[in-house]
Amino acid sequence: MKIASINVNGIREAVERGFLDWLAEQDADVVCVQNLKAKSFELDDSVLYPEGYEGYFLDAEQDGFSGVGLYCRKIPKAIMYGLGFEQCDNEGRFLQADYDRFSIATFLMPSGDDDPAAKQTFMTQYLEYLNKMARKRREYIICGTWHIAHKTLDLANWTDNQTTPGFKPEERAWMDQVFGPTGFIDTFREVNRDADQYTWWPKLNQEVSRTRQEGWRLDYQIVGPNFRRNVKDAWIDTDATFSEFAPLIVEYDLEL
Template identity: 80%
Template sequence: MKIATVNVNGIREAVSRGFLDWLASQDADVVCIQNLKAKSFELDDNVLYPEGYEGYFLDAEKEGFSGVGLYCRKIPKAIMYGLGFEQCDNEGRYLQADYDRFSICSFLMPDGSDPVAKGAFMEQYQEYLNKLRRKRRDYMICGTWHVAHKTVDLANWSDNQMTPGFKPEERAWMDQVFGPIGFIDAFREVNREAHQYSWWPALDSDQPRARQEGWRLDYQVIDPNLRRHIKDAWIDTEATFSEFAPVIVEYDLEL
């Protein structure tokens, strides 16, 4: 099973830059997308239902803002829209596809431009993550968490210690996710290399990518029961339809 996640940073702009061609070339079982910046009813059919996939979307209430989606080769048994708290659901930040053995989720954390809003979201989301670990079901939460967890996860870390996405309190929160709460960073289970980044600050120039001046903000966060099923993980830095690059993980599982 191949799962991909990517922050498209505007679905219509990403399509104009080749997103659908990339999607068709992946042969992924599920593709999680974030930051649609469009209402799903505004999108063309080729975006809503690419060949071979069923598309599911959760729109943000605000125009041109946020939103998440899932492209699934196999129709899920159920789709869960949102988490039941206003900040998440009104901003279109969580969409879950349930299969027999596990659930695959597309997730978008606030970026930290409003630190108070991000902190409030993290507090409520942590409560939800604790509840998930008590359920008799495994989860793969794929998306932009907007936190570089370790110093290896961004360039020039020493100059960014008070930058949103690498603040001590944000990193400590991720310590809880991968520590006491008990989730696993699927990518780092099999790929410990340096310079593994999923976001660069400027799309109009290839220089940040060429100089490796990036951040790893995107994750596949999974239940520990799934750890032994991880086969491979990589970041597709050749995909340039967004400032973000797809994070892809292969599992020896079937939907």
């Protein structure tokens, strides 16, 4: 099973820059998208239902803001919209597809650039939910932009960014909880420990930043410990340039 995750940073702009062509070439079982910045009823059928996929979306209440989606080759048994707390659900940040053996979710964390307190509140509530997930018998694959670089390996110029949202000590400590006591696994780092592996580059001088590898790894696919051995390969598609984010792709020894 192949899962791709990509922060499109505006679905309509991404489509203009080749997102649908990229999607058609992936042969992925599920594609998780984040930060649509559009309501699903505003989108053409070619975006809602690309050939071979069924699309599911959770819109943010605010226009031109947030929103997540799932493109699925196999129709899920059920779709879960949101997590039950207002900040997540009103801002369109979590959408889950349930299959027989496990669930696949697309997720978008607040960046914290404009409102660090709101991000911290979200993290507190979300960690409570992750702890509940970890205690269930069902397995989960949660994909998306977490807006936190966990380790110094996960961003360039980390010494200059220790007070920058996305690399603050309290944010990294929160990720320590996710990958420590809560028990989830960073699938990418299970199979790839290389440096200069990034999924986001600053918008200003984006081309230069990518060439110099001056980026951040803000995107993850996480699983519970029972799926650790099912992670077969993981890579970042830096050739995809329809967004300032790059797709994160993971192959699992699993079937839907």
